[in-house]
Amino acid sequence: GAGVSQSPRYKVAKRGQDVALRCDPISGHVSLFWYQQALGQGPEFLTYFQNEAQLDKSGLPSDRFFAERPEGSVSTLKIQRTQQEDSAVYLCASSPTPGVFTQYFGPGTRLTVT
Amino acid sequence: ILNVEQSPQSLHVQEGDSTNFTCSFPSSNFYALHWYRWETAKSPEALFVMTLNGDEKKKGRISATLNTKEGYSYLYIKGSQPEDSATYLCAKDGGSNYKLTFGKGTLLTVNP
Numbered sequence: 001g002a003g004v005s006q007s008p009r010y011k012v013a014k015r016g017q018d019v020a021l022r023c024d025p026i027s028g029h030v031s032l033f034w035y036q037q038a039l040g041q042g043p044e045f046l047t048y049f050q051n052e053a054q055l056d057k058s059g060l061p062s063d064r065f066f067a068e069r070p071e072g073s074v075s076t077l078k079i080q081r082t083q084q085e086d087s088a089v090y091l092c093a094s095s096p097t098p099g100v101f102t103q104y105f106g107p108g109t110r111l112t113v114t
Numbered sequence: 115i116l117n118v119e120q121s122p123q124s125l126h127v128q129e130g131d132s133t134n135f136t137c138s139f140p141s142s143n144f145y146a147l148h149w150y151r152w153e154t155a156k157s158p159e160a161l162f163v164m165t166l167n168g169d170e171k172k173k174g175r176i177s178a179t180l181n182t183k184e185g186y187s188y189l190y191i192k193g194s195q196p197e198d199s200a201t202y203l204c205a206k207d208g209g210s211n212y213k214l215t216f217g218k219g220t221l222l223t224v225n226p
Contacts, residue, residue: 003157031212042118042203042216056213091158099211102148105158 002026004106006092012112013082021077021109025094032075033103034067035091043091049075050098082113116140118206120217127194128225134190135220137204141185146207148214149178149189153200161189161202194224 005024013019025032031050035043036059045059051072060067064083069075079086089110093103118139127133139147149161162171167182175192191198201221205214 033212033214035214035216040218042205042218043214044216045213048212056210059213095212102160102163103214104160105150107155107157 004092004094004104006090006106006109008109009107010110010112012114015082015084015113017082018078018080019082019111021079021090021111023075023077023092023094023106025073025075025092026096026104027073028096029094029104030072030097031095031101031103032069033093033095034075034077035093036061037089037091037108039088043089046077046090079111082111084113087111087113118204118215118217120202120204120220122220123218124221124223126223126225129194129196131194131224132190132192133194133222134188135202135222137187137189137217139185139187139204139206139215139217140208141182143208144182144185144206145209145211147180147182147187148205148207149187150203150205151200152203152219158203191222194222196224196226198222199224 034046037043047067048056049069064080066078089108091108093105095101147164150158152158164180169180180187201219203219205216
């Protein structure tokens with residue numbers, strides 16, 4: 001079946017612009033996660049949804065970052081007034097239920113802020 | 115160990131060689147250890163989820179072991195092939211059931 005998809009795959013934004021990154025999880029997956037991978041680093045947790053509820057947003061680096069999953073399926077990560085330090089690969093993952101299950105990742109969106 | 119650490123950062127091997135790399139993590143608050151393989155321009159692919167001390171898992175030519183008391187996991191690849199070239203990431207779940215803390219990865223290049 002289809003895996004996790006993300007769009008766009010690449011995004012170039014000028015500093016100060018707003019961007020929206022989309023994640024389509026595997027159909028029926030309850031849990032959805034966002035991670036940020038800066039150059040030379042491992043992925044870092046941003047936020048976690050269980051259905052439409054955002055249960056943990058402790059990893060969001062600032063109030064310029066906002067994530068939503070209004071109908072419990074597709075999720076959008078929005079970054080307002082982008083800064084150069086926001087340049088990174090943004091990974092989305094989903095898993096069928098909460099608990100110790102594999103997180104299935106999408107290919108990521110590479111954001112470059114110029 | 116305060117963070118999840120992986121070594122080496124990178125390595126080059128010849129086709130047919132066997133290789134292994136290490137993931138070290140804080141032994142406190144351990145729930146699970148995940149291994150992923152990430153090829154360039156593709157999605158990270160799950161290899162193993164390990165929860166019990168002494169766990170050993172195998173998938174084809176790849177296997178992994180886990181020591182939760184001392185805080186490390188080894189990933190072994192037997193008879194490396196060029197298609198094994200990828201970044202191998204490990205991640206610890208410290209009890210949240212969802213929040214993974216990743217290492218920086220080991221970049222493996224297998225030369226034909």
